[in-house]
Amino acid sequence: MASEKLNVIDNLQNLDVLQMDRRTFMKAVAALGASGFVARYGTSLAKAMEFSKTKVVWLHGAECTGCSISALNAYNPEFADALEKLNISLEYHETILAQQGLFVDGKLVNTSELNGEILLDELANEGGYILVVEGSIPNGPDNTGKACILGGHPFKDIVEKTARKADAIVAIGTCASYGGITTTNCDTKEYCDFQGMSFTETTPGGILKILGIDKPCINIPGCPAHPDWFFLTVAALILGKLDLNNIGAALDQYGRPKPFYPPESTIHDNCPRRGYYDRGILDKEIAQGGCLWKLGCKAPYAHSDCALRKWNNGLSLCMQAGGPCLACVEPTFPNASMPFFEESEKTEILFGANIGHVALFAIGVAVVAAGVHAVRRMKKE
Amino acid sequence: MTENVMRYDWIGRWTHTFHAIAMLVLIFTGLVIYFRWDIMSMHNARTLHMVSVPVLILTNWFLVPYGIIVQGYAEGGVKGIITHFYNNYIFNSRDAKHLSQAIKNFFGKGEYPKFTIYDKGKGHYITRLHPLFKIFIVLEGISIFLIFLTGIVLYDVNWSIFGLPIAQWITTIFGWFAPFLNLSSLSFIRWVHLALTYFFIFELICHALILQFAPKPFNYWKTIFITGKEDFNNPVVQVIDSSKDEA
Numbered sequence: 001m002a003s004e005k006l007n008v009i010d011n012l013q014n015l016d017v018l019q020m021d022r023r024t025f026m027k028a029v030a031a032l033g034a035s036g037f038v039a040r041y042g043t044s045l046a047k048a049m050e051f052s053k054t055k056v057v058w059l060h061g062a063e064c065t066g067c068s069i070s071a072l073n074a075y076n077p078e079f080a081d082a083l084e085k086l087n088i089s090l091e092y093h094e095t096i097l098a099q100q101g102l103f104v105d106g107k108l109v110n111t112s113e114l115n116g117e118i119l120l121d122e123l124a125n126e127g128g129y130i131l132v133v134e135g136s137i138p139n140g141p142d143n144t145g146k147a148c149i150l151g152g153h154p155f156k157d158i159v160e161k162t163a164r165k166a167d168a169i170v171a172i173g174t175c176a177s178y179g180g181i182t183t184t185n186c187d188t189k190e191y192c193d194f195q196g197m198s199f200t201e202t203t204p205g206g207i208l209k210i211l212g213i214d215k216p217c218i219n220i221p222g223c224p225a226h227p228d229w230f231f232l233t234v235a236a237l238i239l240g241k242l243d244l245n246n247i248g249a250a251l252d253q254y255g256r257p258k259p260f261y262p263p264e265s266t267i268h269d270n271c272p273r274r275g276y277y278d279r280g281i282l283d284k285e286i287a288q289g290g291c292l293w294k295l296g297c298k299a300p301y302a303h304s305d306c307a308l309r310k311w312n313n314g315l316s317l318c319m320q321a322g323g324p325c326l327a328c329v330e331p332t333f334p335n336a337s338m339p340f341f342e343e344s345e346k347t348e349i350l351f352g353a354n355i356g357h358v359a360l361f362a363i364g365v366a367v368v369a370a371g372v373h374a375v376r377r378m379k380k381e
Numbered sequence: 382m383t384e385n386v387m388r389y390d391w392i393g394r395w396t397h398t399f400h401a402i403a404m405l406v407l408i409f410t411g412l413v414i415y416f417r418w419d420i421m422s423m424h425n426a427r428t429l430h431m432v433s434v435p436v437l438i439l440t441n442w443f444l445v446p447y448g449i450i451v452q453g454y455a456e457g458g459v460k461g462i463i464t465h466f467y468n469n470y471i472f473n474s475r476d477a478k479h480l481s482q483a484i485k486n487f488f489g490k491g492e493y494p495k496f497t498i499y500d501k502g503k504g505h506y507i508t509r510l511h512p513l514f515k516i517f518i519v520l521e522g523i524s525i526f527l528i529f530l531t532g533i534v535l536y537d538v539n540w541s542i543f544g545l546p547i548a549q550w551i552t553t554i555f556g557w558f559a560p561f562l563n564l565s566s567l568s569f570i571r572w573v574h575l576a577l578t579y580f581f582i583f584e585l586i587c588h589a590l591i592l593q594f595a596p597k598p599f600n601y602w603k604t605i606f607i608t609g610k611e612d613f614n615n616p617v618v619q620v621i622d623s624s625k626d627e628a
């Protein structure tokens with residue numbers, strides 16, 4: 001995989017970014033990463049973007065804002081540079097922009113300059129933007145969506161209003177993509193009925209289906225999402241390298257862009273600790289330096305390019321830093337990843353027993369029963 | 382004087398031999414890989430594991446049906462194949478009766494059933510296997526199929542043949558059931574592979590120990606793997622003569 005990546009980079013040396021077909025473009029961005037991509041194609045990008053401005057509306061639902069922070073942590077290009085390079089106008093972002101709702105006698109006052117709610121209404125009326133949704137969308141209790149209220153409105157209604165007029169939707173982070181942390185099995189999950197945009201856990205549909213909205217939606221899961229995955233997907237959208245009429249072709253079965261979440265490999269395939277796994281050096285305790293499989297590493301079940309792209313400006317990744325992968329990019333996160341520090345095969349199946357316990361019991365019973373059976377027969381004969 | 386008859390022809394004996402060797406190697410190397418036992422290198426364990434897969438598959442999916450067809454045809458042409466298969470491998474009402482006798486006998490009531498029936502008049506067996514093994518055969522067949530499917534994905538999540546993304550299809554199908562165990566599709570596939578390994582150990586113990594604890598166990602091993610001949614004095618064998626009955 002790593003050598004394949006080098007070949008791709010080599011082949012892309014002299015290609016014109018604007019002439020690239022869709023497949024090559026996505027391959028290029030995946031292989032180069034945001035910094036490599038901007039360094040190599042920055043000039044042609046600037047030329048391409050000169051006259052076209054893309055509006056982005058960024059909403060926050062049930063979430064921790066970690067994905068915004070991750071995007072703000074982008075290093076090369078930095079968040080503001082990326083917006084500038086792609087000629088993006090970030091029209092609305094609840095946690096970065098300062099507008100607040102101003103009310104007098106219960107009525108919204110002032111203009112969109114100072115009042116976020118009026119701004120959002122105006123934007124929604126105009127349409128023609130990319131809608132970025134961060135955080136899941138509560139549909140409960142009882143389909144009211146009132147489990148998450150913003151400025152007096154259920155978040156579900158805000159999503160409905162803005163999604164209808166959007167050109168495309170990007171769900172950033174696992175919460176917006178599939179429900180993520182908010183769908184951790186508990187009573188709150190049932191009560192609030194958290195939904196992802198186009199999926200809820202592994203089930204397609206999500207809030208868009210509930211609202212009856214049919215819009216192309218791209219999932220960029222991760223807890224948080226990697227800034228490269230987000231910016232490069234948006235770049236592809238802006239440059240028309242993602243065909244909105246046939247978006248499914250570029251996405252995997254869970255709506256993720258295949259170049260960043262390759263269905264054909266798992267993170268484990270490219271892990272820096274893979275050599276230890278192959279030699280059977282499996283750590284039993286944290287910080288022994290070997291493979292983290294027995295400490296609950298879920299990378300063998302997770303599809304993303306984390307191990308090639310790495311995090312914090314390509315410095316490190318979860319396993320490199322000593323922590324097992326939690327498969328945070330998967331629609332089954334976090335339920336299927338828990339307990340985080342136990343291997344999946346130890347999942348409880350019966351009264352706290354795992355498959356190993358059940359097997360041991362069954363084998364014990366078989367040995368005793370076979371023995372008794374044989375002794376009886378020998379006595380008779 | 383002991384009277385012998387051929388219980389397993391060469392196909393039957395080779396099938397047993399290859400099946401047993403492949404199964405034992407697969408279970409052992411599988412456990413070495415899973416538990417990372419320090420007995421052999423991972424590379425060797427994986428190589429042995431992968432080499433044993435085609436042996437088991439060829440034995441089960443080709444040698445076994447071939448043996449059934451050849452023997453059935455010899456017993457009665459095309460119809461004979463169906464009757465042979467039904468009588469020898471499908472758990473039927475006679476087996477249910479035998480199994481209930483065996484259970485009663487286990488708790489000290491009644492005789493142990495003579496579950497193997499040889500028809501002197503027709504010159505072949507009517508049924509051979511222990512009724513419990515007939516149940517195991519079905520479970521084993523399903524298990525081998527499932528462990529093969531899950532093994533494909535563990536071998537390569539992207540495995541395809543003639544452009545058909547087989548591994549991805551398997552992953553998708555297992556993904557429908559994975560949430561019942563609160564697992565993701567790939568971890569469920571790995572879990573099933575492990576669970577079936579344990580099932581094979583369980584089955585092996587039932588199979589081998591029941592034979593091993595019987596009187597003169599070596600006779601069984603000799604019949605299964607070497608001579609193929611069965612002694613009619615074996616207390617679980619019942620010899621009938623349909624030609625006399627008909628007369």
Ligand code: SF4
Pocket residue numbers: 267268269271272273274275277290291292293297298299300319325
């Ligand atoms: S640490 Fe995790 S990803 Fe890395 S080799 Fe071990 S199991 Fe695979």
Ligand code: SF4
Pocket residue numbers: 222223267299302304306317318319324325326327328329
């Ligand atoms: S390595 Fe695993 S836990 Fe870490 S970011 Fe990637 S998918 Fe998430």
